Amino acid sequence: MRSFxxxxxxxxxxxxxxxxxxxxxxxxxxxxxxxxxxxxxxLPPDAALEAYKDAxxxxxxxxxxxxxxxxTITTFDKGNVDTIDALYQVRFKAAVVVLVQHSAEVxxxxxxxxDRIVDVVPMHARHLVAAAKSAAAMDLPLETxxxxxxxxxxxxxxxxxxxxxxxxxxxxxxxxxxxxxxxPVKAATWEPRVEELEGYGAARNWAIELIAxxxxxxxxxxxxxxxxxxxxxxxxxxxxxxxxxxxxxRSCEAHFIATSTAAWQAKGHxxxxxxxxxxxxxxAVQSGxxxxxxxxxxxxxxxxxxxxxxxxYNVQVVxxxxxxxxxxxxxxxxxxxxxxxxxxxxxxxxxxxxxLDREVIIELPDxxxxxxxLELHLGSSLPAKDLxxxxxxxxxxxxxxxxxxxxxxxxxxxRKGRGVEIDDLMSLxxxxxxxxxxxxxxACVHEAGHAIVGLELEVGELEMVVVAKAVGxxxxxxxxxxxxxxxxxxxxxxxxxxEIAMMFGGMAAEEVLLGDIxxxxxxxxxxxxxxxxDMATRMLxxxxxxxxxxxxxxxxxxxxxxxxxxxxxRKRVERLLAAELxxxxxxxxxxxxxxxxxxxxxxxxxxxxxxxxEELIAPKRKTG
Numbered sequence: 001m002r003s004f005x006x007x008x009x010x011x012x013x014x015x016x017x018x019x020x021x022x023x024x025x026x027x028x029x030x031x032x033x034x035x036x037x038x039x040x041x042x043l044p045p046d047a048a049l050e051a052y053k054d055a056x057x058x059x060x061x062x063x064x065x066x067x068x069x070x071x072t073i074t075t076f077d078k079g080n081v082d083t084i085d086a087l088y089q090v091r092f093k094a095a096v097v098v099l100v101q102h103s104a105e106v107x108x109x110x111x112x113x114x115d116r117i118v119d120v121v122p123m124h125a126r127h128l129v130a131a132a133k134s135a136a137a138m139d140l141p142l143e144t145x146x147x148x149x150x151x152x153x154x155x156x157x158x159x160x161x162x163x164x165x166x167x168x169x170x171x172x173x174x175x176x177x178x179x180x181x182x183x184p185v186k187a188a189t190w191e192p193r194v195e196e197l198e199g200y201g202a203a204r205n206w207a208i209e210l211i212a213x214x215x216x217x218x219x220x221x222x223x224x225x226x227x228x229x230x231x232x233x234x235x236x237x238x239x240x241x242x243x244x245x246x247x248x249x250r251s252c253e254a255h256f257i258a259t260s261t262a263a264w265q266a267k268g269h270x271x272x273x274x275x276x277x278x279x280x281x282x283x284a285v286q287s288g289x290x291x292x293x294x295x296x297x298x299x300x301x302x303x304x305x306x307x308x309x310x311x312x313y314n315v316q317v318v319x320x321x322x323x324x325x326x327x328x329x330x331x332x333x334x335x336x337x338x339x340x341x342x343x344x345x346x347x348x349x350x351x352x353x354x355x356l357d358r359e360v361i362i363e364l365p366d367x368x369x370x371x372x373x374l375e376l377h378l379g380s381s382l383p384a385k386d387l388x389x390x391x392x393x394x395x396x397x398x399x400x401x402x403x404x405x406x407x408x409x410x411x412x413x414x415r416k417g418r419g420v421e422i423d424d425l426m427s428l429x430x431x432x433x434x435x436x437x438x439x440x441x442x443a444c445v446h447e448a449g450h451a452i453v454g455l456e457l458e459v460g461e462l463e464m465v466v467v468a469k470a471v472g473x474x475x476x477x478x479x480x481x482x483x484x485x486x487x488x489x490x491x492x493x494x495x496x497x498x499e500i501a502m503m504f505g506g507m508a509a510e511e512v513l514l515g516d517i518x519x520x521x522x523x524x525x526x527x528x529x530x531x532x533x534d535m536a537t538r539m540l541x542x543x544x545x546x547x548x549x550x551x552x553x554x555x556x557x558x559x560x561x562x563x564x565x566x567x568x569x570r571k572r573v574e575r576l577l578a579a580e581l582x583x584x585x586x587x588x589x590x591x592x593x594x595x596x597x598x599x600x601x602x603x604x605x606x607x608x609x610x611x612x613x614e615e616l617i618a619p620k621r622k623t624g
Contacts, residue, residue, distance in 0.1 A: 013138075014048070014157040016131035017123055018055035025120045026056075026097070032063055036095040040073075040110070040117035045102045048154060049074065052120070056097055068095040071275075073104045076283060083107055084282040085275045090114070123156070125149045136162040144170070151177065192376065194247040197240075199369030199399070203360040206231055207248050210335065214252050214289065224332045230325065230355060231336070232297070234343035235362030238398030241339040242293060244362070248337065249291035257284050260295035270313050274320050281324045281331065288333025297338040297356075298345040304552070318347050325355040344555030364398055367391045373399060377406035378420055386422040393429040405429065435469055435478055441603060442510065442518060443467045447479040448598035449509025449588055450502060451613060456587045457498035460485035462610035467602045478520075479602075493545040496535060501580040501587075503532040508584035509595050525556065532580070534559045536573045547572065 022041065026032065029039040043052055053070055060068050071089045074082050081104050089096045090113045098114065100106055106117065125145040132138040132145075144166050148156050151173045159169045194200075194207045206228070213227045233241045242258070249256035257280065264276040284290040300321055306314045325336065338356050340346060350356050365373060371391035375384060394402060408428050413420040435443065444467050451465050460483035467479035506528060507521045522529035537559045539545040542552075549569075553559055563570045588595060594617045601608050601616060608616075 011135055012051075012157070013128075013131050013135045013160060013162075014051050014153075015054045015058060016135040017127045017157075018052050018120075019058045020127040020130060021121045021124065022052065022055045023059045025118045026059060028118045029116045031065065031068075031097075036067070037115050038090050038094075038096045038098070038113060040098040040100050040106060040114045042100045042117060042119045043102055044120060044122040044153075046152065046154065047102065047120075049099065049101065052099055056099065060097070065095070068097055069093045070097050070099065072099045072101070073106060073110070074101045075104045080283075080286055081105060081107070082279060082283060082286075083110065084279055086110060088275070088278075123149055123153045128156075132160075138162065140166070148173070191250065192243075192247050194244065194251040196376070197244065197247055198372040198376075199365035200240075200244060200362065201360070203231065203233060203244060203362060206358060206360065207244075207251065210248070211251055214254075214335075227335075228358065229331075229335045230357065231338070232343065232346070232351065232356040232359040233337065233339045233362055234359060235341070236364065236398060237341055238400035239362040239364060240399035241337075241362055242295065243399065245291055245293040245337040245339075248335070252289060252291065252335065254289040254291050254335065255284075255287040256291050256293070257287070258293040258295065261299040262296055265299075270316060273317065277317075277320055277324060281334065284334040285331065289335065290333060291335045291337060294336065294338045296340065297350075298340040298342045300347065300350070302345055302347045303349075304347075318350070322349055322355065325350065344557065348554075364396060365402075367395065370394050370397060370402060373402045374406060374425070377403055378409065378425070382420070382422055382425075390422065390425050390429065393426070435467070440467065440469070440478075441599070442514060443478045443520075444599040444603045445509050445513050445595065446506035446518070446520065447481050447602060448595045449507070449513075449584075450481040450505040451598055452591050452595050453505030453508065453584050453587050454481065454483065454502040455613075456591065457501060459483065459495075459498050459502045462613055464607055464609050465598060465602050465613065466607045469606050493539070496539050496543075496545060497576075497580060500532045500535055500577065501584045503528045503535075504577075504581045504584040505588070508581060508588045511585055512588045512592060513595060513599075530556070532577060533563075533573065536576045537563060537569070540572050540576070541566075541569055546576070 025041050026039070029037060029041075031037050031039060041052075041056070043049070049072060053072070056070050060066070060070075069089050071086045072082075073086050076082055083106075086096075086098050087107075087110065090098070090110060098110070100117070106114075111117070125142060125148070128145040128148060129140045129142055132140040147170060148160065155173060155176060159172045161169075194204060194211075197204055200207075210228060213222065216222045217224060217227050233244065235241065245258070246256055248254075259276075259280045264273050264280070280292065280294075284292040300318055301314050303315055303318050324331070336356070343359065343361075346356075351359060367388075368391075371384070371388040374387045374390060374394075375382070378387070394405065397405070405425065405428055409425040410420050412424045412427070447465050447467055451462060454460065455462060463482040463484050465479070465481050504521075507517055510517050510521075521527060524530070534556055538553060540547040541549055541559075541562055544550070547569075551558075551562055553562065563573060597616045598608070598613055601612070
């Protein structure tokens, strides 16, 4: 969406109209004749705050009073008054204009500080005439202007367009006022608590702990410093990160405030953005306990990547956010939920203890979670078994996709004059594709190859080998092998090489048993080839496992850039990967019979456990 600059906004009839009444108010405050002043302008009821700010700026610029700062006092959240920025500006700046929302009460400390507070008169007919002439070269008769001024200003400036006949403008206003607005039909909304959410894993567990901590804090059993009050949610768009924050606020019986880096940046230059950031946190403190959602936090950036003429601006923004998260100005009662699609772009300092120190990846929901989400969206009228079957067709769908599918199903049922049925949903989903014949056998061989190489090299405890019998149209993978591994603080070089060989086990099995390599080992992020390539690059470019070089590598894109920029390293990575593929092929050749046994069992059953794999291959190994 396009962002309009001040010059474009200030050229409107609305801003020119307000500028005339603002100029009078500023004159009464003696701004034009007495140096630096700190003054308050109380705006008319229902005033368009941003338009009045533009009007004040237009007047001050016209008088060459460029040293003045414009700030506001506004109401929010059931009558609370936001005076944070106004107090800050009056305390530290010599020339300030404070715009006071009509319903806002000016606190005593500001009354003491301000030289004068005056009322800005509402829209005047003569001001309309003059503004139409200067801003749009429009001849507006005074009688017509008086007629227009009898309507709410907000409506007048929406209807009064350059080139539109005045009779048409008045007719539109009359029709709007005389026709009572239609009352929208309030639809039932799904407003879950965090305990009801499915598919959030560790984030939901963190939330349950937070709810308990918050209860202890309210009962004064623990201080706020003991409450784990910050979390970073990362994951693809549509996975329900905002929904999680809203549900958390309901479960915590807390207020909910949503903002984003884009909203902060939209306020203007650096000073405006920093004030907007402070205001968000201060509003959260004033209404606490509060869940403060900060969306798109990766747009703040990483100080290690800043360069050029904007570097200082960006550094100051990061530093300000660090200060706000630390709570040096007071953050008691504020639970911060930050979200991102790109966690690798976040400054590491933002994720240190006491800040966004808990990071959880929100993955796309699995089949079980998708079935439960559909049940929540469509109610309990549909059999759970049917919804579970429908969930199979929604593989790769996000929470937002599922909500839209349920909405479309309800609409289809309404058109037919009945309640929603499973066919309404299934008709919207692509058919599930059966995996049969050669395609299924190739997938089984591939996954069996991973299992055998991993068992041979003892990369972990085999939990299961899976190959689906049918997949949805968004499925990127047909099968997978699941391992359980012991967490270690350090790993030897050979452990990394063994894991890379295991990643090539599927490709090796295809080479040996099928006579050719398929393209399923690469081509997409998260594939066997991408993970092996990244691990080899880390070994040689950062971990000291094969080369005495160090690069600061925090993401897959960093690794790819390094390979592109360093041909010598790229060749070493290629040689390492080729050697591990050869090792995997040697293992598969020695244990071809074991690969075939596992592949046949998975082909028949779809899923076999690690213990079942051991039972299959143990007798053969003993006789062999």
